[in-house]
Amino acid sequence: MMKIKQSEAERHVLNITVDNEAGILAKIAGLFTARGYNIDSLTVADISENHSVSRITIVTNGPPHVIDQIEAQLDRLVPVHRVVDLTQAGPHVERELALVKVSGVGEKRVEALRLADIFRARPVDTTTGSFIFEITGPPDKVDSFIALMRELGLVEVGRTGVVGMMRGPEAA
Amino acid sequence: MTQERSGAAILCETLVRQGVEFVFGYPGGAVLPIYDELFSDDRIRHILVRHEAGAAHAAEGYARSTGKPGVVLVTSGPGATNAITGIADAFLDSIPLVVITGQVATNLIGTDAFQEADTIGLTRHCTKHNYLVKDPAELAATIDEAFEIATTGRPGPVVIDIPKNVQVATAPWSDAPIQRHRRYNPRMVAPPEEIAEAVELIANAKAPIFYTGGGVINSGPRASELLRRFQALTGAPITSTLMGLGSFPSDHPAWLGMLGMHGTLEANMAMNQCDVMVNIGARFDDRVTGRLDAFSPDSTKIHIDIDRASINKVVPVDLGIVGDCATVLEQMIECWGNRKAQDLSEWNARLAGWRARDSLAYPAKSKDGMIMPQKAIERLHALTHKLDPVITTEVGQHQMWAAQYFGFVEPNRWLTSGGLGTMGYGLPAAIGAQLGNPGKLVIDVAGEASIQMNIQEMGTASQFRLPVKVFILNNEYMGMVRQWQELTYESRYSNSYSDSLPDFVALAEAYGWKGIRITSEDELDAGIQAMIDHDGPVMVDCMVAKEANCFPMIPSGAAHTEMLLYGDQVAGTLDDEAKALV
Numbered sequence: 001m002m003k004i005k006q007s008e009a010e011r012h013v014l015n016i017t018v019d020n021e022a023g024i025l026a027k028i029a030g031l032f033t034a035r036g037y038n039i040d041s042l043t044v045a046d047i048s049e050n051h052s053v054s055r056i057t058i059v060t061n062g063p064p065h066v067i068d069q070i071e072a073q074l075d076r077l078v079p080v081h082r083v084v085d086l087t088q089a090g091p092h093v094e095r096e097l098a099l100v101k102v103s104g105v106g107e108k109r110v111e112a113l114r115l116a117d118i119f120r121a122r123p124v125d126t127t128t129g130s131f132i133f134e135i136t137g138p139p140d141k142v143d144s145f146i147a148l149m150r151e152l153g154l155v156e157v158g159r160t161g162v163v164g165m166m167r168g169p170e171a172a
Numbered sequence: 173m174t175q176e177r178s179g180a181a182i183l184c185e186t187l188v189r190q191g192v193e194f195v196f197g198y199p200g201g202a203v204l205p206i207y208d209e210l211f212s213d214d215r216i217r218h219i220l221v222r223h224e225a226g227a228a229h230a231a232e233g234y235a236r237s238t239g240k241p242g243v244v245l246v247t248s249g250p251g252a253t254n255a256i257t258g259i260a261d262a263f264l265d266s267i268p269l270v271v272i273t274g275q276v277a278t279n280l281i282g283t284d285a286f287q288e289a290d291t292i293g294l295t296r297h298c299t300k301h302n303y304l305v306k307d308p309a310e311l312a313a314t315i316d317e318a319f320e321i322a323t324t325g326r327p328g329p330v331v332i333d334i335p336k337n338v339q340v341a342t343a344p345w346s347d348a349p350i351q352r353h354r355r356y357n358p359r360m361v362a363p364p365e366e367i368a369e370a371v372e373l374i375a376n377a378k379a380p381i382f383y384t385g386g387g388v389i390n391s392g393p394r395a396s397e398l399l400r401r402f403q404a405l406t407g408a409p410i411t412s413t414l415m416g417l418g419s420f421p422s423d424h425p426a427w428l429g430m431l432g433m434h435g436t437l438e439a440n441m442a443m444n445q446c447d448v449m450v451n452i453g454a455r456f457d458d459r460v461t462g463r464l465d466a467f468s469p470d471s472t473k474i475h476i477d478i479d480r481a482s483i484n485k486v487v488p489v490d491l492g493i494v495g496d497c498a499t500v501l502e503q504m505i506e507c508w509g510n511r512k513a514q515d516l517s518e519w520n521a522r523l524a525g526w527r528a529r530d531s532l533a534y535p536a537k538s539k540d541g542m543i544m545p546q547k548a549i550e551r552l553h554a555l556t557h558k559l560d561p562v563i564t565t566e567v568g569q570h571q572m573w574a575a576q577y578f579g580f581v582e583p584n585r586w587l588t589s590g591g592l593g594t595m596g597y598g599l600p601a602a603i604g605a606q607l608g609n610p611g612k613l614v615i616d617v618a619g620e621a622s623i624q625m626n627i628q629e630m631g632t633a634s635q636f637r638l639p640v641k642v643f644i645l646n647n648e649y650m651g652m653v654r655q656w657q658e659l660t661y662e663s664r665y666s667n668s669y670s671d672s673l674p675d676f677v678a679l680a681e682a683y684g685w686k687g688i689r690i691t692s693e694d695e696l697d698a699g700i701q702a703m704i705d706h707d708g709p710v711m712v713d714c715m716v717a718k719e720a721n722c723f724p725m726i727p728s729g730a731a732h733t734e735m736l737l738y739g740d741q742v743a744g745t746l747d748d749e750a751k752a753l754v
Contacts, residue, residue, distance in 0.1 A: 023292055072483070076479060076480065078301040
């Protein structure tokens, strides 16, 4: 019998600078599906004064040779200016923002607020029976917070996906 | 002087400015404004095809044989979807096309309007780039950039989708050069240290091989010249992929023949046993490498390619060089200077040993007494090669036999669908090639099954008085499918028999062509000669052995060292891994 083989994957954060033109997001997301690459998260927003350039941050995973291919394939799209692999490039900051809605009363509600304080999550909406917390941080911190809230009445979660930047004074 | 012109007029002006001679197209509702503009413009010749797939392949044939971009014009919806196979074909074989598709008016986009299709979405992954132009003021710069993208770097197809109201609306147009931001800068020149490293490796190799591909052809005739010069300096033997045939002369003593699944034994053995492999403009396609873990296990590999994404995509290499083939070859020749070539006599002796196996040998007589198809190609070559013909093909056994037995000595004479393997490519490609090379002999080597996929283009050749020749190797089977069924599915010939064939001679005559039928070997030369001598289009129905196989062959899932030659015993089954592999 024949089995389909899978290979070892590693996680990489890619910053992609692109011309802000119609269809560019579909082109990039479509490249990933067409060539069988993975997307763990994807964020996009324009970053220039005249709205002509956007930065797309993609968290992907795959074996090293696939990561290399992903970068090369992205790089050859005409509207792509630059692809920076933050994971490869060295020390960098990764952040994402999440909104976490928790409902509960009594001790659970107090515990949620106490944990939020420890995680530096801010309540941005409250009723007598619920909170929405805003939390920013690296993805694993956000994961841990959400995991704790699950025990305390988690209702829903919205996450932005990761944005990242190299440490130090220079642009990547 | 600036004046207001319609989008359609701006399109035509921009095409003329690009030096476009021919537009291959088919009219329809969403391109009527452009067709009306073409009606009164005699600077561009419109070639009316019979199906939009034919337009795209004809443009490919024109582009491959001339090195100039092919231009296609089709309507929205079915016009665009019919052209997609040709666009995908050009994408996989890196052929420069600019495809203009009509689109429904901008206010109708997204409403499921009549003949609406999301052309940009549909062509996103089979084009090098594509555009939807929503403002006639952007047309000129967009078309200008489209030609640059299609023709520079790794060439490829570019689609420009133009809504009907954008064709009608006006924008200022002036004769001044088009101003636009330049954002596409492919790397042409390689860093000197990489060149030095490559030259050092080649100079010290005891068993080098040059493995060349379509990149050498795409880089222009100068690349083929430089390849010949560099080979002369190094003395290395050369093999080529299907796409690269013609970049090195097949009558040269260093020529090993094509490599890969139906390549020669000497080419594949040399690839397996070499110590330094120099890949120039090829891409380690699965039809070339055979089983990857057994592919040239002990060699140091250098890969020269204009597309960084080709390097390390399939086979990890020791030295990847991103750059244009001609430029990099020139850099290497300069860096080589007046070094002496290595003594390769030991390597050449081994090559001679493999050559002596004569892997292209085939039985003189077939079991059914019919013409051996290999023989037919050999005679076609013998009788036409002095005329320096352009050969196109369809896809299948006939294509491989043409690649194996028709010797090519110059680039841009061999037009075949390699990457996508598109049946129905050859006839429209021959039409495009004939337009680009008036006066030249253009022959589509076809199979009786493939030719039927775009047979309607016979009408195009008749209308434009193009003397193309179609040479059908008629074995009444989809031969390559039948061969695989014989070798891997115990001769269960599921749906591979060409039933209910037309009478090709009568069909030829119905279209105003000359029809010739060849049924036995003693008619072969006279039939071919009659085909050459007729000054109009000719269809030759050459009846060949029904169950001849295309050998040599690397069976599915096998290594280069495990080739089958004519007369080898074949098991008739494959394990699942091998079945799935190819």
